[in-house]
Structure formats: C-alpha cells, structure tokens
Amino acid sequence: MALRRSLLLWYQHQGRELPWRNIDDPYAIWVSEIMLQQTQVKTVIPYYQRWLAQFPNIQTLATSDLQTVLKAWEGLGYYTRARNLYKTAQIILKDYRGIFPRELEKVVKLPGIGRTTAGGILSSAFNQPISILDGNVKRVLARLVALSDPPAKAIQFLWDVSDSLLDPDNPRDFNQGLMDLGATICTRSQPKCLLCPWLSHCQAYQQGKQNQLPMREDSSPLPHKKIGVAVIYNNAGEILIDRRPDKGLLGGLWEFPGGKIEENETVEECIKREILEEIAIDIEVGEHLITLDYAYTHFKVTLIVHLCRHVAGEPQAIECQEIRWTTLDEIDSFPFPKANSKIIEALRNNQP
DNA sequence: CACCCGTGGGT
DNA sequence: TACCCAAGGGT
Structure with missing residues (x-):
C-alpha cells in the first residue's frame, strides 16, 4: 500500500532520534511509554534517563520503596502512573519471573497499561503487529479521513482505521513513524502539509480543512x-x-x-x-x-x-x-x- | 461513560 | 490572560 511505503520512507529519513529508539529492552520501553502518557517528549527525556540509572531493571524497581519511586517521579505529574509502574514491576517479578510478558492479553491487564500503551510496547520492543491510537495518531487519522466528529466521539472508528493501516511487515517503524508524523508534521496548529508524505492522500488537505480538523469538544469553564x-x-x-x-x-x-x-x-x-x-x-x-x-x-x-x-x-x-x-x-x-x-x-x- | 488525574509549553 | 493539549488509563 502506498500509504505504508511513503510513511516508512519518510520515517527512515525524518524520524526523530529518541533515547528509547533502537533498543530492545521491554522494561526501558515500557518506562518510556508510561512517562510519555499525556506528557511531551522534551519533558520526559531527563526523567527517563535518571529513572533508568536509578532503577536499571524490573527487579530494582520492584524492590525499592514507594516513596523513593515517587521521589524519582516528582514533578512529572499524574502520580498514579508511578504507583502503577511500581505495582506492575512487582506483579511481573512475582507472576512472570521478572520477564516482561509478550502476550497482549497479559500486558493490557497490567496496572497502568491500556490498549495504546500495550501496542506501543509490543510493537516497539518485539515488532508485533499491534496498532496504537494515541493523541498524535488520532489527529493524523482524523485529518487523513477528514473526520467530521471530535475524535472522542469516534474512537472505535479510529481504532479500525489504525488497524487497517498498520503495516504487518513493519509494525514497529510504522507505529513510530505515525507518531513522529503527528509530532513533527501533522501538528495541532500550523501543520507542515507540504512536507507530509501523506499530502496526496489527506482528505482534510484536499478540502482545505487541515487547520479546522480535528474537531474539538466544547468544554465548560473550570471551577x-x-x-x-x-x-x-x-x-x-x-x-x-x-x-x-x-x-x-x-x-x-x-x-x-x-x-x-x-x-x-x-x-x-x-x-x-x-x-x-x-x-x-x-x-x-x-x-x-x-x-x-x-x-x-x-x-x-x-x-x-x-x-x-x-x-x-x-x-x-x-x-x-x-x-x-x-x-x-x-x-x-x-x-x-x-x-x-x-x-x-x-x-x-x-x-x- | 463522564469524570478524575499534573505539569509545561504553545498560541 | 486564558485556553488548549501533550506517546492515556482508571473508575
């Protein structure tokens, strides 16, 4: 499919170099995926590097105490993530002999790991053909198909699109490329459409709606x-x-x-x-x-x-x-x- | 399923 | 300034 080939080619030349790329340690990739939830790459990098120095493997993390773990997470926000990372390390140590599981059904049951994070880990660490749907992918796909609803109202549809696009032969690079495309080209504001490998396939661009999509939910003022x-x-x-x-x-x-x-x-x-x-x-x-x-x-x-x-x-x-x-x-x-x-x-x- | 859960950066 | 929203998941 032309979409797959053009994205992979773009990713090969324009993909970001990130500390959790080109490694095969599922623990390190898992840590990166959790830190990256609702958190920008630039914010995560120093935390990620300090974390791996302090907790180099699952056993080290699982046998630390919670206050030490929270101290390492201090300032990152969404502190339940740190608590679940710690809890899951203990589950993996106890139930899986300290080895991160490779089966999707097992991975999504672990605390703090949902469908997107599981797909991110398994495709990145083991090159398994499992799709993802994070904020970047939602935005890219919403523009690609000129989605007329806010993404939150079309989650199942977007998962179907992500599933159908995923390259079964190169799931790791495809998923990573899709996220890089959203992060660097198909950005929320002022997307760089002229540099996009999917320009000729993008329905939002063809309709001149790339700056209006994706649709937003209306929000009420905060107390x-x-x-x-x-x-x-x-x-x-x-x-x-x-x-x-x-x-x-x-x-x-x-x-x-x-x-x-x-x-x-x-x-x-x-x-x-x-x-x-x-x-x-x-x-x-x-x-x-x-x-x-x-x-x-x-x-x-x-x-x-x-x-x-x-x-x-x-x-x-x-x-x-x-x-x-x-x-x-x-x-x-x-x-x-x-x-x-x-x-x-x-x-x-x-x-x- | 609507709401809860941090922080920093962009506009 | 005020608002949006980032590699989402739990309840």
Missing part, C-alpha cells in the same frame, strides 16, 4: 478554589508537613497543610480552622509568605500561604496518612507536588 496554606514552625524551628492519602489528587505526596477558604471567612480564619480540623493543633497565623495560582486539569487553585507558629496540641494525622516535623535541609528528601516546591523555594528566599 476555581481558594486555599489557605500553613507553613507551621515549632519552637525547635522545624516545619510541619503531611503526606496525602494514596488515592486521589497528588496521592502519596507530601504537602503543607491547609484547605478551602469558605465564604465569609478570612484567609487567617480558614487556616486556623483547617489546621484544627485536619491536624488537631492550635496555631497562630502570622505573616503572608506567597500566593500561587495553579491550574490542574479539572480546576484552578489559588494557594495563599502564611507563616504560622505552633501554639498547642500534638499533631494528629486525621485527613492524611502521616505527619512530620522537618527542616529546610531535609525537606528535599520528600516528594512534593510542583505547587509546594514553589512554597519551599519561597521559604529559602525568605531565610535571613
């Missing part, structure tokens, strides 16, 4: 929460941090305690109330340290941070897993979300 945050010092000059529950947002990461500012409540009142409710201690809320705006996928937050002083009571882990007093020197050993890293940075700059 905005204001959070009061406490950096609490004790008489020894230590700082109180807590570890979040394993499930949910930023699961298992450490943070400075705080909570949502209610209506008709000042920031100071909120912080004092939240700390009493969550940690059962009485504090004195002092000067403002920093205010941070942060956008997550489904809401926005403003963190208003105050320096506080412990007055009375023994801290209790009521709405978290664990509480510790620590110091600015030791705090780097705990995994924190990015928003909290900026608070730590502000504390350092605030030091006398």
